[in-house]
Each structure stands twice: as structure tokens, then as C-alpha cells.
Amino acid sequence: MTDILQIENLNIHFRTAEGSLSAVHDLSFSVKKGETVCVVGESGCGKSISALSIMGLLPENGHIAQGKILFEGTDLLSLKPDQMRKMRGNKISMVFQEPMTALNPVFTIGYQLREPLRIHQGFSKKQAHVKGIELLKQVGLSLPEQRMKQYPHELSGGMRQRVMIAMALACHPQILIADEPTTALDVTIQAQILDLINDMKEQLGTSVVMITHDMGVVAETADRVVVMYAGEIVEEGDVETVFNDPQHPYTKGLLASVPKVEGELTQLQAIPGSLPNLGEAIVGCRFQSRCPFAMDICRSQAPPIYEENGHQTRCWMKEGESIADNIVPS
Amino acid sequence: MPTTLFQVKNVKKHYPIKGGILRRTKSEVKAVNGVSLEITKGETLGVVGESGCGKSTLGRAILGLEPLTEGQLIFADQDITQLSRRQLKPFKREMQMIFQDPYASLNPRQRIGAAIEEAIKIHNPMNAKQRREKVLSLLEEVGLKREHYGRFPHEFSGGQRQRIGIARALALQPSFIVCDEAVSALDVSVQAQVLNLLKKLQSKYELTYLFISHDLGVVRYISDRVLVMYLGNMVELAPSEALYENPVHPYTQALLSAIPRTVPNKERERIKLMGEIPSPTDPPKGCAFHTRCPIATELCSQSKPEWRAVGEGHYAACHYVGEELNA
Ligand SMILES: Nc1ncnc2c1ncn2[C@@H]1O[C@H](COP(=O)(O)OP(=O)(O)OP(=O)(O)O)[C@@H](O)[C@H]1O
Numbered sequence: 001m002t003d004i005l006q007i008e009n010l011n012i013h014f015r016t017a018e019g020s021l022s023a024v025h026d027l028s029f030s031v032k033k034g035e036t037v038c039v040v041g042e043s044g045c046g047k048s049i050s051a052l053s054i055m056g057l058l059p060e061n062g063h064i065a066q067g068k069i070l071f072e073g074t075d076l077l078s079l080k081p082d083q084m085r086k087m088r089g090n091k092i093s094m095v096f097q098e099p100m101t102a103l104n105p106v107f108t109i110g111y112q113l114r115e116p117l118r119i120h121q122g123f124s125k126k127q128a129h130v131k132g133i134e135l136l137k138q139v140g141l142s143l144p145e146q147r148m149k150q151y152p153h154e155l156s157g158g159m160r161q162r163v164m165i166a167m168a169l170a171c172h173p174q175i176l177i178a179d180e181p182t183t184a185l186d187v188t189i190q191a192q193i194l195d196l197i198n199d200m201k202e203q204l205g206t207s208v209v210m211i212t213h214d215m216g217v218v219a220e221t222a223d224r225v226v227v228m229y230a231g232e233i234v235e236e237g238d239v240e241t242v243f244n245d246p247q248h249p250y251t252k253g254l255l256a257s258v259p260k261v262e263g264e265l266t267q268l269q270a271i272p273g274s275l276p277n278l279g280e281a282i283v284g285c286r287f288q289s290r291c292p293f294a295m296d297i298c299r300s301q302a303p304p305i306y307e308e309n310g311h312q313t314r315c316w317m318k319e320g321e322s323i324a325d326n327i328v329p330s
Numbered sequence: 331m332p333t334t335l336f337q338v339k340n341v342k343k344h345y346p347i348k349g350g351i352l353r354r355t356k357s358e359v360k361a362v363n364g365v366s367l368e369i370t371k372g373e374t375l376g377v378v379g380e381s382g383c384g385k386s387t388l389g390r391a392i393l394g395l396e397p398l399t400e401g402q403l404i405f406a407d408q409d410i411t412q413l414s415r416r417q418l419k420p421f422k423r424e425m426q427m428i429f430q431d432p433y434a435s436l437n438p439r440q441r442i443g444a445a446i447e448e449a450i451k452i453h454n455p456m457n458a459k460q461r462r463e464k465v466l467s468l469l470e471e472v473g474l475k476r477e478h479y480g481r482f483p484h485e486f487s488g489g490q491r492q493r494i495g496i497a498r499a500l501a502l503q504p505s506f507i508v509c510d511e512a513v514s515a516l517d518v519s520v521q522a523q524v525l526n527l528l529k530k531l532q533s534k535y536e537l538t539y540l541f542i543s544h545d546l547g548v549v550r551y552i553s554d555r556v557l558v559m560y561l562g563n564m565v566e567l568a569p570s571e572a573l574y575e576n577p578v579h580p581y582t583q584a585l586l587s588a589i590p591r592t593v594p595n596k597e598r599e600r601i602k603l604m605g606e607i608p609s610p611t612d613p614p615k616g617c618a619f620h621t622r623c624p625i626a627t628e629l630c631s632q633s634k635p636e637w638r639a640v641g642e643g644h645y646a647a648c649h650y651v652g653e654e655l656n657a
């Protein structure tokens with residue numbers, strides 16, 4: 001299968017009161033046609049801003065210092081603003097983490113659903129209205145006709161999230177980027193939405209980049225998993241390998257922090273400590289200060305990526321196990 | 331002896347739906363349609379249920395953030411239902427809410443340090459330096475950094491913003507907090523830290539939580555009792571363990587069966603709910619769940635099931651409770 005999206009050495013910086021801060025370092029991964037890649041990682045590690053940079057929607061004080069984002073071979077970063085606008089909501093669409101950042105409080109749901117259909121698909125107002133209602137039905141909203149006339153504040157959190165999903169699916173994108181798309185949904189509706197995304201994948205070959213912290217959702221939907229920590233990828237592999245045989249201590253800690261729904265109730269094992277500050281100069285491995293296995297070398301040199309059968313890990317503990325030519329220069 | 335902190339009596343909250351050119355009220359959304367609860371001091375009461383079933387509305391209504399359509403609220407033995415804004419002020423300090431959409435609840439032009447301080451200023455006699463120190467320590471307590479004090483809301487990630495909301499609610503040292511999807515934007519490791527923090531504060535200050543969440547694993551971890559709602563109604567209430575081990579209401583059973591497990595490619599039995607989600611303006615007659623219930627009968631479409639005890643502190647509203655379900 002061919003790669004539809006390739007991210008190469010992406011570096012994102014922010015201008016802030018504390019100076020220029022680097023938030024994402026040399027991020028590289030790719031997504032194949034029809035594939036679902038789940039991105040997981042600690043709150044603040046750079047998942048959303050990486051996704052926003054694919055959409056060309058970084059906040060004003062952010063910029064891409066280096067790197068490429070190739071969509072079907074074209075570097076999105078070289079496109080003019082109006083060319084990028086034509087991509088957005090059409091070929092690539094996104095479900096945003098916080099619905100109220102994407103929904104306009106002064107327009108009705110109907111207006112916000114109709115507009116992209118009219119712009120990108122050339123629908124008439126009437127056609128767009130009918131399609132809008134159909135989309136709201138698909139995402140499981142009751143009373144779709146009524147909802148078209150309501151304003152965002154009149155909907156519950158989960159309803160807003162589903163309106164946004166409906167908007168993102170409207171134009172049958174080739175890539176759907178979904179940033180925590182089901183956090184406000186109960187598990188029955190979550191299952192329905194995941195099925196819907198799956199159907200679209202099967203029928204239209206849509207690729208999905210899903211950011212989620214719900215390990216159950218990852219286990220159920222992902223083909224491949226990317227684990228990020230402090231602006232970097234620390235582990236990547238197919239879902240079964242990462243879940244059954246995690247290599248990086250951060251991934252292991254993450255999997256151990258999931259609250260259980262069955263069996264004995266035990267104290268949750270949080271990973272002690274917190275993410276380093278964006279401005280902090282870090283020597284060695286970025287996870288080192290919180291790692292229970294940190295060695296001398298971890299404190300002085302950044303680890304390279306080690307690869308075995310497509311399973312990549314950025315950790316010095318892999319050093320002993322692997323032979324020199326397994327090392328991919330990072 | 332456990333003491334009752336909060337009595338919620340037959341609370342209803344209906345929203346008018348306006349229509350036509352004149353925007354006259356055409357009908358009502360029965361967002362919360364008769365909820366009665368006793369919340370014990372120091373407990374965590376989890377609230378779960380389908381999206382749109384009225385959880386946030388219930389939280390806002392019992393904190394007096396919106397006027398009730400019907401019902402009565404008794405907080406620490408005082409009837410607060412009819413109090414004026416001014417009379418309510420001392421109670422407001424005791425009762426805080428962590429909002430579901432952190433972006434919408436923060437002022438984009440206010441630095442977050444100032445936003446948290448503002449809350450303290452209204453209620454606490456502290457000087458500027460003490461206030462600042464208090465805010466800095468709160469930031470650290472929720473896993474943020476002192477450096478974050480001067481930043482604006484948009485400069486944070488979703489999960490960081492959620493923790494600002496938590497710090498703001500804790501700032502006043504309330505005795506009762508409604509946590510509305512308070513950890514839903516956090517990855518599991520930070521979530522574990524925040525949950526452990528909420529538990530620690532609870533045992534230190536005898537805090538009481540109403541904990542709304544879709545994450546049934548989180549609810550199980552933090553709650554003493556769990557309430558399940560459907561379409562504005564209470565369907566089941568039980569001690570946490572009983573609810574997860576022995577759910578009796580068919581809706582609760584369907585909900586628990588739909589939880590995604592953290593094992594890739596494992597097939598599992600999910601009870602799929604049939605039919606459309608009914609409209610809250612015109613909820614089904616009889617049992618509100620009967621249109622989607624796998625075991626519904628004629629009786630369910632005609633008469634509303636009573637709220638009855640099925641075990642120690644375990645209640646449910648189903649005509650067939652106690653009988654073999656899903657045979
Ligand atoms: N406009 C901004 N200015 C300065 N820093 C920013 C800005 N936006 C984000 N950041 C910082 O960049 C880092 C990455 O943010 P991002 O939103 O990508 O995190 P995330 O991985 O999506 O986290 P979460 O799981 O909490 O949503 C965070 O440390 C955040 O504070």
C-alpha cells in the first residue's frame with residue numbers, strides 16, 4: 001500500500017513571553033491509504049499541534065521551523081493559503097479536541113453544516129440541508145431537523161462533538177484527523193461513531209489519524225500506534241506488538257495507568273513526575289528524569305531509534321539487544 | 331454516622347424550545363425529569379449515562395447555576411431552593427464545578443494565574459502575595475508548572491486547560507464539587523495522577539464529589555456509589571461494586587457491555603441497543619427506555635416502572651428487575 005501522508009522531520013516552535021520554545025522535534029511518521037494510525041502520549045506532548053500543523057492551522061504564535069508534510073507527494077507547507085483552504089474540510093478534515101473551538105456560537109448548527117457542502121461540493125441550499133440532516137442522523141443525534149435550527153450552546157457536550165464529526169465526514173475526506181473525537185461520548189455512542197468511521201474507511205479507503213488517550217479505542221481501531229513523549233516519538237509499531245510487547249518504559253507506564261473495568265480494584269499506578277517544560281534544556285533522553293530504569297548513558301546522550309521488524313523504540317535499553325546495523329540514524 | 335450533605339428532591343429542569351418566526355415556545359426539552367438523591371458527606375457519587383441524558387444539566391441545576399423548573403435542594407440542612415443571589419453567596423463558595431468544556435469556561439483574554447486568583451479574591455481575605463503563592467502551589471498540585479501562571483488559555487493543550495479548571499475549582503476549598511468530565515481530556519498517566527489527587531484531597535478535607543464521566547473505568551475507580559441516567563430519568567443507583575458486578579437494569583447492562591477493552595483484536599459480546607435515541611421533548615410513554623430495550627414488553631410501553639430497592643443500597647427502575655434478564 002502507498003503512503004498517503006508522510007511527515008518528515010517536523011519541528012514546531014512557539015514564540016512566547018519566555019522566548020522561542022520548541023514543542024515538537026523531528027517528528028516523522030507516515031500513514032498508508034486506508035490505514036488507521038493512533039497517536040497516544042502524555043497531555044501536552046504535542047499531539048494536537050502536530051495535527052493542527054497538518055491542517056495548516058497552527059496558532060498564530062506557532063510556526064514550523066523545519067520539516068515536510070507530504071500529502072500524495074505534495075508538500076502541504078509549500079501551498080498558498082487559498083490552495084490549503086481548498087484541501088481543508090475537503091480532502092483532509094479534522095475533528096477538533098474542543099468542540100467550542102470549532103463551532104461558531106452565533107450560527108445555527110444547520111448553517112455550519114450547510115456551508116462547507118455548498119462551498120466544496122457545490123450543493124444548493126436545499127440539497128445541503130437534506131444532506132445535513134442525514135449526517136446528523138448518522139452520528140446518532142435525535143431530532144435532526146430540530147437540531148439544524150439550534151445553536152451550539154443548546155446542545156450537550158457529546159452532541160456538539162457529534163456535530164463536529166458530522167461536519168468532518170460531510171465531504172468524504174481522504175484523510176480524517178480526529179483529535180480525541182469520542183471523549184464526550186458514552187460508550188454505546190462511541191461504538192456507533194467508531195463503526196461509522198470504520199465503514200467510511202472500508203467504503204472510501206479513508207485514512208485516519210486518531211489522537212486518543214482511550215487505550216480501549218486504540219486497541220479497537222488502530223492498525224498502528226505512535227507513542228509520543230515531550231515532542232518526540234518514543235515508540236511506534238503495529239497495535240498488537242505495542243500492546244502485547246511494549247518496549248519503551250514510558251509506553252509500559254502508560255499501559256499500566258489504565259483504570260480497569262473488571263477484576264480487582266487496585267491503586268492506579270501513575271508515572272511519577274511530569275513532562276519537562278518546553279523551554280527546558282534536556283541532556284540525554286527526554287524521559288530520563290522519570291524513568292525507573294535510567295542509566296548513566298541516558299543522562300548524557302539522547303538515545304537513537306532501534307528497529308526490529310517495523311517496531312521502533314527510542315531507548316538505550318535496546319542497545320545491548322540489537323546489532324549495530326539495526327540502528328536507524330535519527 | 332454518615333451525614334447527608336445534599337438532598338436533591340424531585341428536581342426537574344426543562345428548557346423551552348422556540349420555533350417559528352416569532353420564536354414562541356413550541357415545546358420543551360425535559361433535560362432532567364425528576365431526580366431525587368441523598369448525597370452523603372465525604373462520598374463520591376458517580377453519574378453515567380448516554381450523551382444528552384441530562385448529566386451536566388443536573389450538575390448545573392443542583393449548584394443553582396440555573397433556576398429549577400421544579401424540585402427542592404437542601405444543602406447542609408438548609409433549603410437553598412428559593413434563596414436570592416446574595417443569600418446564595420456563602421453557599422456558592424462551598425459548591426464548585428469543574429466544567430466539561432474547559433475552553434468555553436475560560437476567558438481567552440485573561441491570564442490563567444489571574445483567572446484563578448480572581449476566584450480567591452471574591453471569597454478570601456488574603457493579600458496579593460499570599461494569593462499568588464496559593465495559586466502557584468495549586469498549579470503545581472494539579473501537575474502544571476509555576477511558569478504557567480502568566481500564560482493565556484490558548485497557550486495550553488486541552489489536558490492542561492482541563493487542569494486549570496480543576497485548580498480553579500479547588501482554589502476556594504469548597505466542600506462539594508461537581509466534576510463534569512473533569513479528567514476526560516487527560517491521558518491515562520496524568521489522569522491517574524489527578525484522580526489520586528482528588529482522592530487525597532477528599533480524605534484530607536472530607537470533600538464530596540458528584541463525578542460525571544463517560545469513562546466507566548474511571549467512575550469505578552473513584553466512586554463509592556454510581557447513578558445511571560437515561561433521558562432525564564434515574565434508572566439505577568448502586569454501590570460501585572454492586573453496579574459493576576451485578577447490574578440489573580437492561581440499560582446499565584448494555585452500557586457496561588459496550589466498554590472497549592484494552593486487548594487488540596479481541597471479539598466481544600456487545601449488547602447493541604436497537605432503535606433511534608428518543609427525543610427528550612417527547613419521551614416515550616411508560617418506561618423511557620422501552621423503545622430500545624431488548625426485553626421490553628407491552629407493560630413497559632404503558633406504565634412507568636417504579637423506583638425500587640433490589641439490594642443493599644441498590645435501586646432500579648425496571649418492571650423486570652430481579653428476573654432473569656437476557657435469557
Ligand atoms: N499557542 C501556544 N503558545 C505556546 N505554547 C503552546 C501553544 N499551544 C500549545 N502550546 C504548548 O505546546 C505543547 C503541546 O501542546 P498540544 O496541544 O499539542 O498537546 P497535546 O499533546 O495535544 O496535549 P493534550 O493531550 O493535553 O491535548 C504544550 O506544552 C502546550 O502548552
Ligand SMILES: Nc1ncnc2c1ncn2[C@@H]1O[C@H](COP(=O)(O)OP(=O)(O)OP(=O)(O)O)[C@@H](O)[C@H]1O
Pocket residue numbers: 153154155156157158159184185186345346359360361380381382383384385386387388430610
Ligand atoms: N441551554 C439549553 N437550551 C436548550 N436545550 C438544552 C440546553 N442545555 C441543554 N439542553 C438539552 O438538554 C439535554 C441534556 O443536556 P446535558 O448537557 O445535560 O446532557 P449530558 O448528559 O451532560 O450530555 P453529554 O454527555 O453529551 O455532555 C439535551 O437534549 C440538550 O440538548
Ligand SMILES: [Mg+2]
Pocket residue numbers: 047048049097179487488489
Ligand atoms: Mg490535544
Ligand SMILES: [Mg+2]
Pocket residue numbers: 156157158385386387430510
Ligand atoms: Mg455534559
